[in-house]
Amino acid sequence: MNEKPDVAEVKNVIEAKNVNRIFSVAGKDFQALKDIQLTIPQGTLAILKGRSGSGKTTLLNILGALDKPTSGQVFIDGKDVCRMSAYKREKLRRRQMGFVFQAVSLIPTMNAFQNVEFSMRMAGVRGKRSERVEECLKMVGLGSRMKHMPAEMSGGEQQRVAIARALAHRPRIIFADEPTAELDSAMGAEVVRLFKEMCEKEQVTIVMTTHDVGLMSAGDEIIELENGQMAGGI
Secondary structure (H helix, E strand, C coil), rough: CCCCCCHCCCCCEEEEEECCCHHHCCCCCEEEEEEEEEEEEEEEEEEEECCCCCHHHHHHHHCCCCCCEEEEEEEEECCHHCCCCCCHHHHHHHHHHHEEEEEEEEECCCHHHHHHHHHHHHHHCCCCCCHHHHHHHCCCCCCCCCCCCHHHCCHHHHHHHHHHHHCCCCCEEEEEEECCCCCHHHHHHHHHHHHHHHHHCCCCEEEECCCCCHHHHCCCCCEEEECCCCECCC
16 A cells, blocks of 8 residues: 655645636626636645536636636646647646546446546556556445446446546546536445545545535545635635
């Protein structure tokens, strides 16, 4: 088992400076994010909280290099993502990031093992993929369900396959947008427990959005948004 690094060794994996995002809606400007400033250290579970429309998903997409801010800077491991070309941003997402969304989007014609292994191939991972797939599926409690198709699995099991898929290529960061929204409270708590375990074992940094107050206390970092702006913690 990997040990947590000493405090002196921990560095910020994500940093946002003066991030603003403005959309054009019906011919008018709508400011979804206003002067966001944050840092997220390595190996932590950071939770973005806020009501619907507060800007959580917009911020997650910008931190995950899926969108660009209208102004401001986003750094991943000290590199300015906003200055990267589209190709380099895609390469960064594919190799150093993992994504878990509310809709699990598993490939229905592939079993759990194949879904996870396919994501590793897409990330350019070569060699010993099978061992890593088995390790990740066992980590999420699906060691006996590797050959099952998505249609043969519950919603919670499918979400756990999606988590294994996001983790398999050993990303630096996993972004999860409302990953527990379709799950009952017990399964939602189990997903967050898995996230905490992955932060400790794999030293991956996880950023997830949620509006479930019952899950927020599990976060190492709580980032609250209100009308697109940073608010106080819980």
